[in-house]
Amino acid sequence: MGRHAMIMDWASEGQNRPDIDPPGLFDASREALLFLDHHRLSRTTNSYALALQTVLHPYGPLGQDVARRTDGGVRLTEDDVGELMPLVREHEAIGPAADRAQLERDLSDHAEALDSLTSDARQITSDFTSDVAALRHGKTLGNDLGPDSGAIALLLEQLIARISKTERDLEELSGSIAALRSRIESVPQNDDIDQLTGVMSRTGARTLIEGLASDSHGYVVAACSLDDLEGINERYGRSVADNVLRAFVATLRQVGEGAEIIRWQGNLFVVVLRGRPLSMVAGMMEDARAAMQARTLRLRGSGEPIGVVTMSAGVAVGIGVPMQEAFDRADALRIVASEGIGNRVMSRA
Incomplete structure (x- = not known):
C-alpha cells in the first residue's frame, strides 16, 4: 500500500500561492541541464545546484571560478564540483529567505506534475495504438494492403513531436525538483509550521490564540x-492519506481568504477569522465542503479515483472569551456533523 501516492485535480491547485522561485527558474533549469551535459557531469543534487547557481550568477564568485577552471574548453570534473560547493552554498544563502514548509509544498506540487507528465506519456502511447487500430479497421473494401502508409507516417510524425515535448517538460521539471531538494536541505525546520501541510502548528498558533480573548471585535472559530x-489510510496507505490532507488544506486556503489555519492535531484543523460574522465563516466552510466533495483525487500511476472525499465542520463565535471555549463549542458541533455519512457544516453563535 505504501507505494501509492496522490495526484490532484489541477484546476483547483496552485491558486493564491506566492511564487517561491526567482523569475526564469525554469529557463535556468534547462540551461543547467545543458551545462551538465556539456561537462558530462552526473545529474546529482550537488552538480545540479552548481550548474543552476552558475547559470543564475555567471558574474558572481562561483561563475568566475567556473570560467577560470573551464578556460580553453576544459570540462569540469566531479572533483571540481566538490571543491566548488562552498561557493554554491554561499549563493544559496544570499538568496531570499525560504519557508521550508512552502518549499515542501512546492516540491510536492512538482512531484504531482511529474506524475501528470508520466500519465501524459502513457496516454500518447495509448492514443497512437488506438489510431493505428482505427486505420487498420478503416480499410476500404477490397484493399488488403493494410493501413495507408501516408497516414501512418503522419501519425508517427505527430507521435514524435508529442514525445519530444513531453521529454523537454520532464527534463525541465526534473531539474526544478533537484533545485528544490537542494534548497530544502539548506533550510532549518520550523516547529511553528506543520511540516506536512504548511499551515500553523498548534505551537505556532500560541500568540494568535492568546490574543483572541482580548479582541473587542470578537472572532469565529471553525473546527x-x-x-x-x-x-x-487503511485502503491506500499513509502516503495517500497525507496527500489527501494536503488537498484538504489547499481547499481551505482557496475558500478561506483572510483566515488563520491551524493543524490542531491529526485530522483536525481549526480556522480562525476575526471581526467577521458567523454567517460568513459558516458560508466559507460550506464552500469548502462543496469544493472538497467535488474534487477528483486519483492514485498516481494507475490514475484510479479513490472516491468522493468529504469533510464536516462546526462553527462557533467567541467574544471576550478564551479561544479554547469557542473551540470546544465548534468541535462539539463538528462531532455531531460528522456522525453517519458526515459531509455537513453546523454552526451556532
Missing part, C-alpha cells in the same frame, strides 16, 4: 476534519 481519513 473541521475529513470524514473518512482513517478508511483512506
Whole structure:
C-alpha cells in the first residue's frame, strides 16, 4: 500500500500561492541541464545546484571560478564540483529567505506534475495504438494492403513531436525538483509550521490564540476534519492519506481568504477569522465542503479515483472569551456533523 501516492485535480491547485522561485527558474533549469551535459557531469543534487547557481550568477564568485577552471574548453570534473560547493552554498544563502514548509509544498506540487507528465506519456502511447487500430479497421473494401502508409507516417510524425515535448517538460521539471531538494536541505525546520501541510502548528498558533480573548471585535472559530481519513489510510496507505490532507488544506486556503489555519492535531484543523460574522465563516466552510466533495483525487500511476472525499465542520463565535471555549463549542458541533455519512457544516453563535 505504501507505494501509492496522490495526484490532484489541477484546476483547483496552485491558486493564491506566492511564487517561491526567482523569475526564469525554469529557463535556468534547462540551461543547467545543458551545462551538465556539456561537462558530462552526473545529474546529482550537488552538480545540479552548481550548474543552476552558475547559470543564475555567471558574474558572481562561483561563475568566475567556473570560467577560470573551464578556460580553453576544459570540462569540469566531479572533483571540481566538490571543491566548488562552498561557493554554491554561499549563493544559496544570499538568496531570499525560504519557508521550508512552502518549499515542501512546492516540491510536492512538482512531484504531482511529474506524475501528470508520466500519465501524459502513457496516454500518447495509448492514443497512437488506438489510431493505428482505427486505420487498420478503416480499410476500404477490397484493399488488403493494410493501413495507408501516408497516414501512418503522419501519425508517427505527430507521435514524435508529442514525445519530444513531453521529454523537454520532464527534463525541465526534473531539474526544478533537484533545485528544490537542494534548497530544502539548506533550510532549518520550523516547529511553528506543520511540516506536512504548511499551515500553523498548534505551537505556532500560541500568540494568535492568546490574543483572541482580548479582541473587542470578537472572532469565529471553525473546527473541521475529513470524514473518512482513517478508511483512506487503511485502503491506500499513509502516503495517500497525507496527500489527501494536503488537498484538504489547499481547499481551505482557496475558500478561506483572510483566515488563520491551524493543524490542531491529526485530522483536525481549526480556522480562525476575526471581526467577521458567523454567517460568513459558516458560508466559507460550506464552500469548502462543496469544493472538497467535488474534487477528483486519483492514485498516481494507475490514475484510479479513490472516491468522493468529504469533510464536516462546526462553527462557533467567541467574544471576550478564551479561544479554547469557542473551540470546544465548534468541535462539539463538528462531532455531531460528522456522525453517519458526515459531509455537513453546523454552526451556532
